[in-house]
Amino acid sequence: VRKLESITDLSIEERDALSRLPLIIKEIRAGEDIVRYGGRPSHCCLLIEGFIYRYKLIGEGRRQIFSFHTPGDIPDLQSLHLKVLDHSLATLTMAKVALIQHDHLRNLNFRFPGIGNALWRDTLIDGSIFREWMAGIGQRSALSRIAHLFCEIYFRLNAVGLADGHSIPFPVTQEQIGDSLGLSTVHVNRSLQKLRSSGLITLRGGTLAIEDWPGLQKVAEFDPIYLHQEVDARPPGLQ
Amino acid sequence: VRKLESITDLSIEERDALSRLPLIIKEIRAGEDIVRYGGRPSHCCLLIEGFIYRYKLIGEGRRQIFSFHTPGDIPDLQSLHLKVLDHSLATLTMAKVALIQHDHLRNLNFRFPGIGNALWRDTLIDGSIFREWMAGIGQRSALSRIAHLFCEIYFRLNAVGLADGHSIPFPVTQEQIGDSLGLSTVHVNRSLQKLRSSGLITLRGGTLAIEDWPGLQKVAEFDPIYLHQEVDARPPGLQ
DNA sequence: CGCGACCTTGAAGAACGTCAATGGTCGTGG
DNA sequence: CCACGACCATTGACGTTCTTCAAGGTCGCG
Numbered sequence: 058v059r060k061l062e063s064i065t066d067l068s069i070e071e072r073d074a075l076s077r078l079p080l081i082i083k084e085i086r087a088g089e090d091i092v093r094y095g096g097r098p099s100h101c102c103l104l105i106e107g108f109i110y111r112y113k114l115i116g117e118g119r120r121q122i123f124s125f126h127t128p129g130d131i132p133d134l135q136s137l138h139l140k141v142l143d144h145s146l147a148t149l150t151m152a153k154v155a156l157i158q159h160d161h162l163r164n165l166n167f168r169f170p171g172i173g174n175a176l177w178r179d180t181l182i183d184g185s186i187f188r189e190w191m192a193g194i195g196q197r198s199a200l201s202r203i204a205h206l207f208c209e210i211y212f213r214l215n216a217v218g219l220a221d222g223h224s225i226p227f228p229v230t231q232e233q234i235g236d237s238l239g240l241s242t243v244h245v246n247r248s249l250q251k252l253r254s255s256g257l258i259t260l261r262g263g264t265l266a267i268e269d270w271p272g273l274q275k276v277a278e279f280d281p282i283y284l285h286q287e288v289d290a291r292p293p294g295l296q
Numbered sequence: 297v298r299k300l301e302s303i304t305d306l307s308i309e310e311r312d313a314l315s316r317l318p319l320i321i322k323e324i325r326a327g328e329d330i331v332r333y334g335g336r337p338s339h340c341c342l343l344i345e346g347f348i349y350r351y352k353l354i355g356e357g358r359r360q361i362f363s364f365h366t367p368g369d370i371p372d373l374q375s376l377h378l379k380v381l382d383h384s385l386a387t388l389t390m391a392k393v394a395l396i397q398h399d400h401l402r403n404l405n406f407r408f409p410g411i412g413n414a415l416w417r418d419t420l421i422d423g424s425i426f427r428e429w430m431a432g433i434g435q436r437s438a439l440s441r442i443a444h445l446f447c448e449i450y451f452r453l454n455a456v457g458l459a460d461g462h463s464i465p466f467p468v469t470q471e472q473i474g475d476s477l478g479l480s481t482v483h484v485n486r487s488l489q490k491l492r493s494s495g496l497i498t499l500r501g502g503t504l505a506i507e508d509w510p511g512l513q514k515v516a517e518f519d520p521i522y523l524h525q526e527v528d529a530r531p532p533g534l535q
Numbered sequence: 536c537g538c539g540a541c542c543t544t545g546a547a548g549a550a551c552g553t554c555a556a557t558g559g560t561c562g563t564g565g
Numbered sequence: 566c567c568a569c570g571a572c573c574a575t576t577g578a579c580g581t582t583c584t585t586c587a588a589g590g591t592c593g594c595g
Binding site (some may be wrong): 539548553560 | 566575579581591595
């Protein structure tokens with residue numbers, strides 16, 4: 058649970074206070090909304106297990122996905138300071154989340170500014186990732202965008218120890234990939250085939266395998282600086 | 297200078313502490329970088345006068361602009377917690393900025409958690425705007441994107457009292473509009489002509505006039521919820 | 536007056552979207 | 566165990582949006 062802490066920053070024995078936070082554990086089925094656009098949540102949502110994503114509906118039947126989240130993330134930390142939610146949060150797979158009351162978190166921030174800063178930092182990284190996605194959607198080709206998404210997800214999962222060699226779980230449909238990158242399903246499909254036939258990746262049954270990291274990174278123009286990883290920023294596990 | 301405070305949140309007489317902050321005032325010519333990608337600034341930059349923008353270079357000769365900033369903004373507040381800058385900051389016009397040392401700000405946050413929270417909130421709104429832009433670039437047509445940009449800028453300028461009736465200063469070239477929305481200059485030009493001939497706007501010599509707010513808002517599908525304006529969120533001045 | 540920065544215009548083409556149909560896989564229920 | 570349906574991946578044909586290239590045109594300024 059407190060792997061969140063090791064991700065963002067080194068804390069002292071204030072992790073003691075963290076571990077005493079009252080949590081409400083909740084299981085949610087795949088494909089359900091957790092909180093909705095316009096809502097005014099009174100809790101934050103720490104992801105313990107599974108995958109979730111954030112999105113917003115635009116006009117008629119169009120959807121933009123902003124981010125995919127992996128265990129340890131608190132995707133709606135922002136609701137601590139923004140009263141009304143400007144997007145929705147939904148599950149990709151079945152997920153286990155821990156709800157934390159805003160009041161408790163605020164109290165914690167007050168008593169331990171170090172924790173507050175770490176959380177603040179976390180929301181800033183969130184923003185940095187948005188910028189990178191924006192740049193990708195605005196400037197990169199479809200092929201490059203998809204490759205970039207794969208690089209990022211692999212990198213992030215690897216950082217929290219959820220990569221298995223050069224493979225990661227990636228339970229995202231082609232439609233969802235399209236909605237996250239501003240592409241149609243059909244075009245995602247065709248681009249994926251190119252990535253596959255170039256021997257860069259394999260993607261099947263919710264598992265993504267990076268077959269050629271340098272090659273993929275080159276197609277993606279992936280530079281992980283925007284993820285602001287604290288520590289060694291170790292290069293992905295494949296040798 | 298402390299109009300920043302009225303924007304984000306109501307502060308007590310901690311505005312006293314704010315006004316005692318040591319500032320370094322600096323004037324910068326139009327079209328210059330203030331801080332660069334990869335830098336490790338030790339100051340934050342409060343914009344007092346003029347317009348500036350944030351951007352990142354992608355691949356060969358492509359550029360993504362993330363945001364335009366108006367007086368009162370602190371565009372690189374994030375550098376307080378993220379050591380290395382993942383994008384650049386540059387002036388659109390001549391600008392006057394106040395540099396504030398990180399240490400001083402951190403100290404202030406420590407002594408007045410209320411200020412810290414307000415600043416945090418500010419960075420969260422920043423992130424919210426990124427999400428909206430991302431959605432726009434990913435899902436909206438060129439016409440709609442441009443209209444949306446105009447709505448946002450007008451709305452923000454109006455909120456800080458810089459709108460003059462239905463006109464605002466908008467010293468942005470068509471190339472820069474294109475770079476911010478993921479469009480080519482040529483296409484921006486053609487789309488602008490459509491907006492003009494529909495009688496929605498006029499844009500000349502760095503001044504943008506909204507001729508038909510409801511019409512523009514409709515084309516843009518503009519919903520200001522994402523700007524998280526505190527107060528009455530008064531509708532734009534044109535009655 | 537002339538130069539540079541910006542806006543405008545036309546034509547051709549690439550990248551990507553839409554529509555529509557087919558096939559694969561998996562879980563569920565008969 | 567098999568059949569069915571739901572969901573997802575795949576394919577082809579065709580259309581649109583947007584890009585690229587290239588050439589003027591306008592305006593302000595030294």
